Amino acid sequence: MKFKAFLTDNGVYLLEKRFLPALDKLGKTCHVYLTRDHAAFLHNLLNGHGLHSVAQFRREALFDDYRISSQNDDRIAFAVDVSLLNRAVRSAATVCCGSSSDGSNNRLQIKLVKKLPPNCTQPMPFLTFETRGYKSAVIHDVPISKPLSKTQVLELQSALETAQDLPQTLVQAPDLVQLQNFVDRMKYLGDSLNVFISKYGDLHVEVSATLISLGAEFRKLMVIGEKADAPAEDQNLSAQSRSSRSILRGDGQSVQVSVKHFAKSLQCHLAKPDCAFYGIAPQGSCLTVIFQFFIPGTHQTDKSISLHCRLPVLDPGSS
Amino acid sequence: MSASGTEEERPELVCQLEHVQGLVDALSAVRWKRHQDAVLELSEHGIVLVVQESGCLQAKLYLKRELFVRYDYNAQVRPRFGLSLGIFVECLNAFSVPAHSTPIQIQYPGPDMQLLLKSVDSMDASICAEIRTRIPETIAWDYNFEPAGTNPLTFTVKSAALKEAIEDLEWPGSSIHVILEPDPPSVTLRAEGHGDLQIDFLYYANSDLLVAFQCDHRVSVKYKYKFLKATTSNMPSSVIKENRGSKLSIGRGGMLKVQHLVSIAKPLASHSYVDSIGYQQPSRVAHIEFFVKPEESDDSTND
Known part of the structure; x- marks a missing residue:
């Protein structure tokens, strides 16, 4: 050797x-x-x-x-x-x-x-x-x-x-540092995080504990893979009702992961990826985060470098 | 883009605040321990938050309706509910983005009597929270502050100096004497315990620190150190940066009232230094009052 x-x-x-x-x-x-x-x-x-x-x-x-x-x-x-x-x-x-x-x-x-x-x-x-x-x-x-x-x-x-299997729908994550700031504060309120992703480009993260629920919703994110147009009648509904309706339609999926794991995965921004995508693996088996790196000075993916994380779900089958 | 299509009952209160960090600062100022319950009272004039401990210390935070960019109040009877102050502060903190002014909407009640919070700056990225409320205990507040005599016993001291003095008094021990002397006009804080420490504010010598003084006879009242400390321990840094003053008054029975002003608006770079209390945009300032009961209720005044 x-x-x-x-x-x-x-x-x-x-x-x-x-x-x-x-x-x-x-x-x-x-x-x-x-x-x-x-x-x-x-x-x-x-x-x-x-x-x-x-x-x-x-x-x-x-x-x-x-x-x-x-x-x-x-x-x-x-x-x-x-x-x-x-x-x-x-x-x-x-x-x-x-x-x-x-x-x-x-x-x-x-x-x-x-x-x-x-x-x-x-x-x-x-x-x-x-x-x-x-x-x-x-x-x-x-x-x-x-x-x-x-x-x-x-x-x-x-x-x-x-680990190379890709989720069917991937949404582009918002600014990672800002998301990390938010998730760091969520850590004080609960241990588990609900993550919802839809084909419309919605990403919804929420902690809920007995006395409080706190969530952030991002809409109209870029979608890779299976996508769909958001129904117009859903536009003015609350984040929760929108996510439950799209899950019923089969356009969205949600999983529960550990807040700590989610916060850790955000630490990958230290590797300075050019963008990141979130997706839920088929049957809700895990939450996948894929970081993308561009060839310096271009918007072309640098295929010689890849980084991704898979977060185990806390409650398999509930999605 | 207004509320949902069905004509539901309007919530009792929907209000919007421009700068969530200001509210976090003000709430933190009345949070002296990790787990603390608060009672909120909503009215057409604004929101009052009350926190108290073991019948010896009470704090009130007044958020006048003028502080809000929107304040829709629709209740017949003034709503009153309890919640965990710690959770409220941690939750608001999650809305606050460093170096960015985040507007927030507060609504009460939600479908299950929750307090609903929502960021309102962008349609495509929003933060929502629901905080469970509870029915407050109906204990009688006995913190009615009444003047001790015909002339008020009161002084105003720079908040930073007050905080520093109280911090310095930590080592000697558990009780602090607050002594007001008319001739020469002075305020003395004295601690006796493991050792003695006395801090004097002389009106003529320290007029930059002791900005106002009113007292016609000597008064000496003893307070528990931990309660006195709670009145300044979480004073927001903006209070000190803006060089504000705190007003202290001694009322009937030796009850001490401590008043602070906390800026709720986003700090203006050009206007960060303020000369005296309430000088800058008085409408954008939240009032905080602490009431501290004396250690021995009868031994309150006289020399």
Whole structure:
């Protein structure tokens, strides 16, 4: 099992300034999954609990001179502490930039190694960041879990494939920071959040507790997938009656998710996506948030980067 | 775009406020603990919110109808209901967007006697809330403030100075003497407990802090520190920024009345400094009154 690559400048920027800070908010540890073509960071895909998230990069988006080999069809997966990884990348990037003045080849190499840590008899696996300057080399070792077994990797791969299913209707989320402000305040009022999405481009989020219900409604959002025109007679109704009518018509769906999960998923704005879409998976099995990234300076989707989250529903079947 | 098509009963009150943060500030000022119940009284003149604790402390927030951009009152009998002040404040907070003035509509009652809140700035993005109300207990308020004699015993001090003085008095202990002295005109706050601490406001020496003073004989009344502290503990920062004053009066039986003014309107950048109380747009100011009962009801006045 071997993995060795050089992080490109853009790769360092993507990880250090955008993705790792966002992934750090989603959960303490994640799986890093490396294949011949992709590198992915996965939260909770194997254990089934909590918020699932998948951040996937085509290898050119992060690396050059990418070499991977394993007996498992050149796939390697392991668990890592996101904040440690973030610190190592940040620190290695600083060393890398700092030594650039001498004109030497100061690329940032990343590789999997086994080392014998002090006071240990067994060698342990590490993800190593190595920066070579003219006079010195700086090495950061990030401890990782034992590489996942062949069955676990297969499990991860199939979880990743099922996670790619798109909801039939996706609505474009309003300003994420504003939504986050609102949801942060909702956290004080209740634990579960009702999320309603319709083919008319409605997104309705609501917490309801014994003494209070508080909700925000966004209308006329952009719709991807199945869409429909909102019936004119519904225009002046309250948000609740509009959502229940469209659910009866089969034009809308609602699920209940944890406010905490919803707030966490909004932390993905740290990865600076260009837009985000919400959708409910068929049979209301989960709430999906898909973040879209554009090729800089254009409005074309950057297909080399993808990020999405799936929020488990609290009360399956009620939709 | 008016209300629904069917001719339903009109709600007893529909009102709109331009700037929700002002209301959050005013309500927070009378919130001295996390879980607190409040009673709201609606009338043709405005809304009064009353909060009280264990028969020793009462606070009233007056929101005159002039504060609202719309105030449609249709009740025959003045509606009165209770709700959780904490939930009301947290909920209004969710309407407030930083650095943005959010207009809000308040309606009572909803279909199930709820208080309904709605943001009204945009048709395509709106926030709605329903707060459950309850029937208030019919306890008699005994906070009728009456003057102690023919001449009122009252002084006005800068709100910031009052807050600071009360905070400083925290360490010595549980009781605070408020002493008014006519000659030389001065106000003394004295705490005795773990130690002694006395803070004097001299009318002639500190005329910038003690802006008004009226007293014809010496008075000394003792209040529990925690109740005195509640009168200033959550004073909104706008009160201090606008350099407002607070008026304190001692009435019959030693009852202390503390009055603050809280700006409800959106702060104007060009007009942020105000010289004295009520100077800036008096109609855009909410009045807050605290009533504090003395620690020993009989030992109230005289020297």
